Amino acid sequence: MKLCRAEYKTIAKFTDQLKPTRQSLKLLKERFPHHSQSTLLSIFSLEYQKRTKRSISKHHDPDVIESYYQRYLNEAKTRPSSPILLEMANEVDLSPSLLARVVVERFLQDQEDGVFSKQVVSSMLREPTLIPDVHLARQVEQCTVNDCCYGPLVDCIKHAIGHEHEVLLRDKLRERNLSFLDENQLRAKGYDKTPDIILEVPIAVEGHVVHWIESKASFGDDQSHRTYLNEQFWSYWNRFGPGLVIYWYGFIAELDCQRDRGILLKDCFPSDIVTLCHGAGPS
Known part of the structure; x- marks a missing residue:
């Protein structure tokens, strides 16, 4: 499907208000019913990645990371069955999978010698059962499953x-x-x-x-x-x-x-x- 640049910009502008979740795809399809879901998802993914690149640095500030992690720990005690990381991701406008990575990395800093590699973190995101904390593993899995723009599930689907x-x-x-x-x-x-x-x-x-x-x-x-x-x-x-x-x-x-x-x-x-x-x- 070929779109004129003006039409593309209309769709792109609409995605500015959307979070990278499966529910957003439904909203996108309802707004632009004459376009295929695959085309809309691809456009949404492209635009969300641009948005993320503009803002990702603020989410990696050490103080911000610590605030995310402490908030997770506190809410995990009071609301253990709630999708805490998923809710946080939507609130701070960050991909659920990217927030999960930030929290897992911070979690690993407190484990044993606190030394870990990017490969270890990536393997935990791909297979959350490797995370030595059952509750956090469940939270990470929720983020991965519900994220439509980033994460190991999205990477696997794109490759396939x-x-x-x-x-x-x-x-x-x-x-x-x-x-x-x-x-x-x-x-x-x-x-x-x-x-x-x-x-x-x-x-x-x-x-x-x-x-x-x-x-x-x-x-x-x-x-x-x-x-x-x-x-x-x-x-x-x-x-x-x-x-x-x-x-x-x-x-x-x-x-x-x-x-x-x-x-x-x-x-x-x-x-x-x-x-x-x-x-x-x-x-």
Whole structure:
């Protein structure tokens, strides 16, 4: 789904008032019923991450961390069955998973020698039963399950969705009998930084030659697309020639402005593929 920049900004502005919880997704879908839930979630996630980057430093101030931790300890005594960390996260406008990480790190400072690694904390967030405090483990699990923008559950879902769309792309290419090399095959050949697909025989899409295809299971907004251009797409163009980027959950329509320079944007697998070998017609 392609959105004009004005429409994107309307959705983005609405997300400013939302917390990163599952309930917010329902509100978002009710407000914009004609957009898919996947597109809305991707936009919400992008905008919430921008919001978090602007404010995260204040939540890592030592005094603030201590206030969060002491509040948790006090309320855990008086309201042991309440979702304390989840409520706190909503109140201070911080991702539940990020607040859980802050509290777990502070908790570990009081344990034995107080020495721990980021890997230990991450493993506890992935598997809260590793936390040597049953009540805190339950609180962390509540944060992880209810957070729709950050945390190990979100990371796992994003990875699975990304893999699913890469498989879908390969299936679509095979249906068209198009010969290609995928990322794993390219790395086996010694390439270090590659797109998801290199076409062994180029194709034409809407009159533009395509040598490679990149799959993005997300929405393409200004910031993310600019980052991808600088860190990925232009290097692919330099190495392999013009290519196609598929933003499966849509993108801001005005971003599709590099076609003449060799980068084409689509929100689905193209239906009007023309093969370039032996003067063949539409595939």
